[in-house]
Amino acid sequence: MIKISAVVTSFNSEQTIKKCLQSLAWADEIIILDSFSEDKTLDFINEFKETFANKVQFQQVEFQGFAKQKQAVIDLASHDWVLLLDDDECLTPKAIKKIKTWRQSIPKAHAFALPRIEWVFWHWSHPWVKRNEFVRLFNKKHAYMSQDLVHESIQVEGKTKRLYAPFKHFSETSIQLKLDKINQYSALAAEQKFQNGTRCSGVRLIFYPVFYFFRQYFVRRQIFNGFAGLIKATLNSYYAYLKYAKLYELQKKKD
Structure with missing residues (x-):
């Protein structure tokens, strides 16, 4: 049987950390790296540690x-195979069952991408909406985290396959939270593009957000999420606009 280290980074996630950790209770090892949370996150982590003291590691770093x-947190894992979750994510019962079955056989890849089910403001995303897939189960000897400032991802040196083990994401719990993240992430994305030598033209600034809305609402089928999908697609296109507007600003300041 393949042994799995489940790893989580946390910060001020009192609303979601309990669900996250409970969905990982089956793992051989659970490692939590916290950034000095200031809410009740640590209370839930300590409660979880008391229940599973023999396999839970907890550390705090700035x-x-x-x-x-x-x-x-990946580097802290004792086992080669790692399952990575954010503190606002949790495995579904179907995912737990699928991974338990998978670990009984010899892996046919070095990493596996899992589908993510999104919470969209006040309900779960419609099944017909196209789901993003992320590498979350991987052999750490063949994988590493990208150094992107935002939207970081697991980079795999070897074969990647899909595994239908869906996990849930509680990120967009309110429009205000979405707007706060848009402002933070767009600044980081613009800075990263600027550092990489990417530049923004006026044409891109005008037309890319329109294209992005079309892709989100129709191609990725947010239309099936009703008004929540309309709001999400609109705000995502606003994120695309801010990202390039901030990049344009960085260019002008340099000039």
Whole structure:
């Protein structure tokens, strides 16, 4: 049987951390790296530690960026195979069953991408909406975290396959929270693009957000999420606009 280390980074996640950890209780090892949470997150973590004291590790470090934080918790894993979750995510019962079955056989890839089910403001995303897939189960000898400032991801040196083990994401619990993240993430994305030499033209600034809305609402089928999907697609296109507007600003300041 393949042994699995489940790893989580946390910060001020009192609303979701309990669900996250409970969905990982089956793992051989559970490692939590916290960035000095100031809410009740630590209360839930300590309660979980008391129940599963023999396999839970807990550490706190100052936040040094999303990618560095996740790479740090991956590096703490004792086992080669790692399952990575954010503190606002949790495995579904179907995913737990699927992974338990998968671990009984020899892996046919070095990493596996899992589908994510999104909470969209006040309800779960419609099944017909296209789901994003993320590498979350991987052999750490063949994978590492990208160093992107935002939207960091697991990079795999080897074969990646899909595994239908869906997990849930409680990220967009309110429009205000979405707007706060848009402002933070767009600044980081613009900075990263600027550092990589990407530049923004006026044409892109005008037309890309329109294209992005069309892709979100129709191609990725947010239309099936009703008004929640309309709001999500609109705000995502606003994120695309802000990202390039901030990049344009960085260009002008340099000039």
